[in-house]
Amino acid sequence: HDTLGDLAKRAGIKFGAAVNTDVLATDAKYRHLVGTQFTSVTPENVMKWEVVEPEQGVYDYTAADQLVAFAKQHHQVVRGHNLVWHNQLPAWLTSGTFTAAQLRDILHQHITAEASHFRGKIQQWDVVNEALNDDGTFRQDIWYNAYQELTGDGTGYIADAFRWAHQADPHAKLFYNDYNLEFTGVKSDAAYALVKQLKSEGVPIDGVGFQGHLDTQYGYPDLQNNLQRFADLHLQVAMTEVDVRTFVKQNADGTYSDTPATPADAQKQIDYWTNTVKACLAVKACKSFTTWGVSDNYSWIPGVFTGEGAGLLYDQNENPKPQYFAVADVL
Numbered sequence: 012h013d014t015l016g017d018l019a020k021r022a023g024i025k026f027g028a029a030v031n032t033d034v035l036a037t038d039a040k041y042r043h044l045v046g047t048q049f050t051s052v053t054p055e056n057v058m059k060w061e062v063v064e065p066e067q068g069v070y071d072y073t074a075a076d077q078l079v080a081f082a083k084q085h086h087q088v089v090r091g092h093n094l095v096w097h098n099q100l101p102a103w104l105t106s107g108t109f110t111a112a113q114l115r116d117i118l119h120q121h122i123t124a125e126a127s128h129f130r131g132k133i134q135q136w137d138v139v140n141e142a143l144n145d146d147g148t149f150r151q152d153i154w155y156n157a158y159q160e161l162t163g164d165g166t167g168y169i170a171d172a173f174r175w176a177h178q179a180d181p182h183a184k185l186f187y188n189d190y191n192l193e194f195t196g197v198k199s200d201a202a203y204a205l206v207k208q209l210k211s212e213g214v215p216i217d218g219v220g221f222q223g224h225l226d227t228q229y230g231y232p233d234l235q236n237n238l239q240r241f242a243d244l245h246l247q248v249a250m251t252e253v254d255v256r257t258f259v260k261q262n263a264d265g266t267y268s269d270t271p272a273t274p275a276d277a278q279k280q281i282d283y284w285t286n287t288v289k290a291c292l293a294v295k296a297c298k299s300f301t302t303w304g305v306s307d308n309y310s311w312i313p314g315v316f317t318g319e320g321a322g323l324l325y326d327q328n329e330n331p332k333p334q335y336f337a338v339a340d341v342l
């Protein structure tokens with residue numbers, strides 16, 4: 012039967028998954044699913060700063076290189092994730108006492124080293140991840156604060172990051188990536204203003220990644236028109252980290268199951284999945300759809316959102332769920 016990747020190919024898009032490389036090495040069923048169902052892979056963690064530069068100036072690309080090799084064997088493209096973020100930074104960086112000017116140099120070196128290492132092997136890079144707060148203001152993280160001190164404009168690291176990434180890998184498509192951008196609102200408007208400004212300054216940005224960590228307890232207003240307004244800025248758009256979590260039933264021992272709390276929640280999950288795939292298919296500039304994981308047994312959701320889970324297309328036994336078949340139907 013056709014895989015998600017086969018179906019997506021006919022629809023003209025890549026269908027990807029975030030991959031846990033530890034699991035890829037140890038779980039044959041998972042490895043088979045990753046290798047056959049998907050046409051794009053994103054490293055769930057192993058291209059993040061804390062993994063690739065554990066000591067200052069000492070790089071370790073072992074795990075990421077293995078995933079890139081796996082992708083090549085399976086004729087998959089790779090989404091690089093990510094070059095600049097406030098999370099999963101190495102301790103030497105966060106607990107160091109660097110001046111603002113040193114931090115700018117550290118950022119420059121890191122982006123140049125990592126993007127150069129993978130030059131020619133990455134289809135889309137998430138260059139800057141999650142620079143915005145939910146209220147639409149800029150996150151005052153280590154990068155923002157350094158640039159604020161240096162130049163009086165905390166946001167300046169964003170344009171620099173795109174320019175440095177472009178210098179290191181001129182053919183990769185460079186993305187701004189964030190969560191809670193899916194539907195219109197203050198955060199989505201702030202991202203829109205940010206990328207419009209970057210484009211107008213000639214900064215080499217190619218696209219916007221909409222993470223798509225959705226939750227059935229919140230509504231699902233219009234995604235398609237929101238994607239389209241970003242596309243109308245002559246940017247690519249991509250769904251980069253989709254999962255659809257819901258509250259799940261509790262087991263007798265207090266742990267949480269993989270079963271949605273109510274049939275209505277289960278149906279909502281299916282609807283959120285199909286609506287999200289359909290929105291991407293309806294927007295010409297949306298050529299890449301990635302789910303944040305493969306199966307619920309390895310999903311990040313239960314560890315972060317207490318009482319919620321069942322976010323992915325495969326269940327805890329790595330068998331396809333109703334949302335898998337619903338997604339296959341609309342592809």
Ligand code: XIL
Binds near residue numbers: 140
């Ligand atoms: C998550 C991973 O899934 C976890 O394994 C890790 O412990 C923390 O990060 N937004 C992102 C991703 O851009 O990098 C995050 O991934 C999920 C939220």
